[in-house]
Ligand SMILES: Nc1nc2c(ncn2[C@@H]2O[C@H](COP(=O)(O)OP(=O)(O)OP(=O)(O)O)[C@@H](O)[C@H]2O)c(=O)[nH]1
C-alpha cells in the first residue's frame with residue numbers, strides 16, 4: 062500500500078514545528094525499543110478522517126543570516142518538490158509577506174506540485190483576517206488562515222490537502238511485483254548499486270511512467286521475474302550542511318520505504334556500521350518492512366578469515382532491534398554477490414507474506430509453554446490460551462492470555478524465537494498483540 066506524502070515548507074519561526082506536532086498528535090514515529098534512534102521529529106504518520114498520509118518537516122536547523130535563510134528555504138522547497146505529493150506552504154500573518162516567501166512561492170508554482178498556502182498565527186480570525194488577504198499576492202492560490210498554537214483552521218486546511226490526493230495514491234496497489242527500496246546514508250553506494258543492478262547481465266530495463274512521485278520506479282527483470290526498484294537516485298542533492306544532508310537522507314528513506322515491500326539498507330564497509338545507519342534502519346523496522354542489510358564496498362576491505370564475523374557481530378550489536386535482518390556482503394563496483402541479493406529478496410518477500418495456520422501455531426505455543434513456564438507475579442501466573450496469525454506484511458500475531466500485564470517482553474521474545482525456530486521468517490519483523498480473555502470465555 063502506498064501512502065501520500067505531505068511536506069511542510071516555510072521560513073524559520075513561522076510555526077512549522079508547532080503545526081507538525083498538532084497534526085502528528087501521538088503519531089510521531091518513535092521506536093521505543095530501538096536504541097540509537099533519536100526522537101527526530103522529521104516525519105510522522107497522520108490520520109485525518111479516513112485519510113492516512115506521511116507528514117514530513119523539511120526544516121531543521123537555524124540559519125544565521127538572511128542570505129542563508131533564502132538558500133535554505135530553496136533547499137527545503139526543493140526537497141518537498143522532490144518527495145511530496147502535496148506541499149503545505151506555511152507563512153506567518155504577524156511577520157506579513159516577505160521577499161523570501163515570494164521567491165519560494167515562485168519555485169513551488171513552477172514545480173506544478175499541489176500547494177496549500179496556510180497563513181499561520183491567526184489566533185483571532187476577526188483581528189487578523191484582513192492581513193491574510195495580502196498573501197493572495199503570492200499567486201499560489203487562496204491563503205488559508207490557521208493557528209497551530211490555538212488549533213484553528215486546521216480542519217479546513219487538511220480538507221484542502223486531502224483534496225489533492227489522487228485516486229492512485231489512495232488505492233491499495235494491486236501490483237504484484239516486489240517493490241524494493243535501496244536506502245542508506247550519503248555516499249554508501251546506493252546509486253552505484255542501482256546502476257550496477259541495471260547494467261548487470263543485460264537486464265531488461267524499462268521506466269514505469271505515471272508513478273505517483275517524480276522519482277521514476279525502475280523495473281528490473283532477473284531470471285524472468287520482474288522487480289520494481291524504487292529509485293530515489295533522481296532525488297540526489299548535494300548540500301554542504303551536514304545536518305541538512307542527514308535530514309534529507311532520512312526524508313528520502315521514509316518516502317521510499319513507505320512504498321516498498323523489501324528494504325535494502327546499504328552500509329559502507331569501509332566505515333563500518335554507525336548511528337546514522339541505525340536511524341535509517343529504524344525507519345524500515347518500525348514500518349514492518351522486509352529487510353536486507355547490504356554491506357557494500359566489500360572489495361575495499363582488507364580481509365582475514367575473521368573479518369566477516371567481526372562485521373556481522375558489530376552490525377548485530379548496533380542494529381540489535383533487527384536481529385531478523387539478513388546480512389549480505391557485496392560490492393556494487395565489482396558486482397560481487399549481486400545474484401545472491403536477488404535470491405535473498407525472493408526469500409524475504411516470501412517470509413514477509415508467510416501465513417502459518419492456527420493449528421500449527423498452537424502446537425508450537427503449547428510446546429514452548431511446556432519447555433519454559435510463563436512468568437508469574439504475586440502468585441498469579443500468565444496463561445496462554447490461544448494464538449493466531451491475523452495478517453501478513455509483516456506477519457502479525459494475536460496471543461490471547463488471562464492477564465496481559467503478566468506477559469513480559471522477555472517471554473514474548475522467547476515465543477517469537479520459537480516461532481522463528483520453526484518457520485524462519487528471516488528478513489522480516491514479527492508483530493505481536495496481546496489480548497486478554499476471561500477464563501470462562503474460552
Ligand atoms: N501566536 C502564535 N504563535 C505561534 C503559533 N504557532 C507557533 N507559534 C510560535 O512561533 C514560534 C515559532 O514556532 P515553531 O513551531 O518553533 O516554528 P518553526 O517554523 O518550526 O521554526 P524553526 O524550527 O526555526 O524552523 C514559537 O514561539 C511558537 O510558540 C500560532 O499559531 N500562533
Ligand SMILES: Nc1nc2c(ncn2[C@@H]2O[C@H](COP(=O)(O)OP(=O)(O)OP(=O)(O)O)[C@@H](O)[C@H]2O)c(=O)[nH]1
Nearest residue numbers: 246247248249250251252253297358361392393394
Ligand atoms: N570500492 C568501492 N567503492 C564504491 C562501491 N560502491 C560505491 N563506491 C564509491 O562510493 C562513492 C559513493 O557512491 P554513490 O553510489 O554515489 O553513493 P550514494 O549512496 O548513492 O550517495 P548519495 O547519493 O550521496 O547518497 C563513489 O565514489 C563510488 O564510486 C563499491 O562497491 N566499492
